[in-house]
Amino acid sequence: MNTRQRIIKAALTLFAEKGYSDVYVSDIASAVGIKAPSLYKHFKSKQEIFESILEELKNSYTEQAAMLSINGSSADADAAVYSEINEETLIKTGTGLFLYFLHDENMKLFRKMLTIEQYHNPELAQLYTKQYYDDPISYQSELFRLLIAQGKFKECDPDTLAVQFFTPIYTLITVCDRHPERENESLAILANHIRQFNKAYLREEES
Amino acid sequence: MNTRQRIIKAALTLFAEKGYSDVYVSDIASAVGIKAPSLYKHFKSKQEIFESILEELKNSYTEQAAMLSINGSSADADAAVYSEINEETLIKTGTGLFLYFLHDENMKLFRKMLTIEQYHNPELAQLYTKQYYDDPISYQSELFRLLIAQGKFKECDPDTLAVQFFTPIYTLITVCDRHPERENESLAILANHIRQFNKAYLREEES
DNA sequence: ATTATAGGCTAATTACGATTAGCTGTCAAG
């Protein structure tokens, strides 16, 4: 990894931990193993480091979202998959996704940084809401819409269903971000949530 | 209101907006209408201002929580009330509570400040989780436990139910904190959520 | 009336953090 990349990574880690203003250029430098003035060979200011991180993360989010089809585009395909799936598999899938979002280094750091910096500027607030609310909700909503149309789920508003499915998951992730020791407890709640959600909204098979 | 109180209020407003480190003692002073050095007649440091705010807010939270019985202590009494209530009244109550938490000046500022500062020190993380997760969940859970025992709600795990009821509400509040212009949209989603939640879990009356 | 105190002010002081200047060694291209 070249120095520029190492700087970005170190800075992200620090920003996610302490917030922009409490991280000194010299902290970033020493995390990389160089002196503060040398950073300026790679970036023209502290602010530029921050913006580069944002760029970087927006791109990697877009990639990963595409990969995991969190963007609404491929909910059709996914619906086909989910419609054949049973409750326990769903819990496994849900748990897997939960753990991925919770532990993936970039995801975690980005999330923490956005959390801390969300009121710093409106663009960050937008980004936060898009990533952790609008995008997931619209994907889930589309998915539920299809599953309802297929008769797999009970007749009801897919947006509401999406909110009810997703917000507990996201909230549990934020709890674990603050208290990693509560991960097991949270996983148990997650499993219960999915189980109970299915029981409430999944249509009984008539086969 | 005496100067000390005015300082606390001004500082809280600023901290909630920009975070501790980006608020200068002189900002606080000028918001109060005095000069920075004069602050030191009331507090011995910037840090002490922050701590006083925390004290103040913890107390007012405790009071208000007691008033609104967000602490588990009086769920029994509340269950009696809720058990006689119908869906539309429930939506009204839920909406009222939602709007109260969203708009009450102290609640809002405290929430924003804790959001921004939650990773600054472990005490704040604890406090955040307690106020915006553990306390409400345990109250709701107790309430649902009673309602289930009374046969008003379907037989299921009250903790899970509490999570499913509460997390959408809290998430919507945070969305509105970031984007006040989305309040109406959020209120609509809230109403749908409560309606659908009732449909899913409320037991049909056999009368 | 006198005086102590509270609370305000201006002018330091001190510390520290971002950035710039300018030097140096390395190494690849000519």
Next chain:
DNA sequence: CTTGACAGCTAATCGTAATTAGCCTATAAT
């Protein structure tokens, strides 16, 4: 070889924020 760009360093510089020193006024208690 030798030259220029790259990436590092040390030593300024510059700006600013927290805090302190020391002075002043009003007012309330003696």
